Amino acid sequence: MAGNSRIRTLIGSPLRIGLGGEGVLRTYGKEHEALAMLETAYATGIRYFDSAPAYSGSEQYYGHFWNLHPEWRERAFQTSKSAKRDAAGANGDLQQTLSRMGRENLGLWQIHDLRDHADIRQIEGQGGALGAFYQARETGIVRGIGVTGHHDPAILLHAVANWDLDSVLLPVSPVEAAIGGFIDQVIPAARERGIGVIGMKVLGAGAYISQDGGFSPGDLIRFALSQDVDIVISGCSTPEEAEFLARQEKEHIPMDEDEQAEMIDAIRPYAEPLAYYRGVI
Numbered sequence: 001m002a003g004n005s006r007i008r009t010l011i012g013s014p015l016r017i018g019l020g021g022e023g024v025l026r027t028y029g030k031e032h033e034a035l036a037m038l039e040t041a042y043a044t045g046i047r048y049f050d051s052a053p054a055y056s057g058s059e060q061y062y063g064h065f066w067n068l069h070p071e072w073r074e075r076a077f078q079t080s081k082s083a084k085r086d087a088a089g090a091n092g093d094l095q096q097t098l099s100r101m102g103r104e105n106l107g108l109w110q111i112h113d114l115r116d117h118a119d120i121r122q123i124e125g126q127g128g129a130l131g132a133f134y135q136a137r138e139t140g141i142v143r144g145i146g147v148t149g150h151h152d153p154a155i156l157l158h159a160v161a162n163w164d165l166d167s168v169l170l171p172v173s174p175v176e177a178a179i180g181g182f183i184d185q186v187i188p189a190a191r192e193r194g195i196g197v198i199g200m201k202v203l204g205a206g207a208y209i210s211q212d213g214g215f216s217p218g219d220l221i222r223f224a225l226s227q228d229v230d231i232v233i234s235g236c237s238t239p240e241e242a243e244f245l246a247r248q249e250k251e252h253i254p255m256d257e258d259e260q261a262e263m264i265d266a267i268r269p270y271a272e273p274l275a276y277y278r279g280v281i
Contacts, residue, residue: 006166007196008230010107010144011048011077016225017249018048018077019242020200022235025051025058033238034061035068040239042072044246050233051101052081052112053093059100067102078103081112081148085122087132094136108167109133109142114149114159130163137166150201150277153181160190171277172199172224172232174215174263175208178271179278187228199224199232207274208267215263221248223263226255 019025019041024034038061041049051058059080066073078101082093094109111129114120123129133145146167149156160168168190170182177183190197202224208215224232225248236242267274 005191005194005196005230006144007108007146007198010166010196011231013047013077015045015047015249016229016231016252017046017221017245018198018231018233019046019050019245020233020235021050021052021055021058022205023237023241025061025235026055028057031057031061031064035065036239037236037242038062038065041236041242041246042069042076044243045250046242046246047075048077048079048231048233050079051097052083052110053097054081054083054112059097063101073103077107079108079110080106081110082129083112085119085129087127087129090129090132091136094132094141098141105140106142108144108146109136110146110148110167110169111159112148113151114147114155115151116155120155120158134164146196146198148200150182151279153186156182156186157189160186160193160195165193165195167196167198167230169198169200169233171201171275172227172229173202173204173208173220174223174260174267175204175271175274176201177260177264178268179275183227191228196231197229199227199229200234201277202232202234204274207276215267217244218248219263221245222252222255223260225249225252226260 024030024037080097082090084090084093136142137145144166146165147159148169150171187197202220234245
């Protein structure tokens with residue numbers, strides 16, 4: 001599905017599976033477990049690594065990992081984010097991120113968790129974070145910039161339609177297909193502008209697996225990879241989960257429309273409460 005997009009050009013790899021920022025990375029004090037998982041993720045071929053200052057000790061875990069494996073540092077596509085809405089705050093986050101990770105640059109830096117019109121006004125306004133993101137890309141401190149959001153498709157759509165972005169990170173799952181907004185509106189708008197699409201929340205923190213539809217993690221990742229996305233990311237807690245995640249790309253068989261429709265119909269009765277991350281729908 002994934003065609004030419006800015007994020008695909010930046011990554012320079014056909015790989016469509018990446019490591020999300022949840023799981024063991026979103027903890028403190030589990031450095032041994034985090035390093036074991038990251039070691040396996042890299043060894044099994046994952047090259048896209050997600051993070052954010054808000055994700056507990058994630059950036060520090062990465063810093064230790066890249067320090068142990070400096071030869072891998074530049075081969076990986078490292079991302080992070082800032083949820084600060086003003087330029088000074090965002091720049092402060094970026095410098096802290098680079099220091100924690102022991103890096104001079106990032107592959108992708110993202111405006112984190114866009115929620116409402118107040119966010120848009122602050123980010124776009126005088127002294128807003130958007131200027132800091134543009135400047136970081138212009139100076140080469142970051143190779144690409146993006147936006148993330150999972151609250152309101154209309155808010156994310158504004159960013160995709162009006163900002164000069166390289167990527168958008170949004171939820172992709174049968175739940176989202178049943179509700180509508182992110183998959184059927186934001187993704188096509190991003191594609192029209194050549195903006196890369198990264199899918200998250202594909203497993204719904206495990207909530208989608210236990211419903212009557214009987215979805216397996218493999219089903220859900222396969223569904224997500226069958227959408228018009230460049231990359232699908234998922235957090236991992238153990239080396240075994242990282243191995244499983246990497247296998248999903250190698251063994252991926254595209255899901256046809258009938259099979260997708262069956263999954264969407266099965267989850268539809270539960271869809272709105274399962275989209276907990278949207279807040280009030």
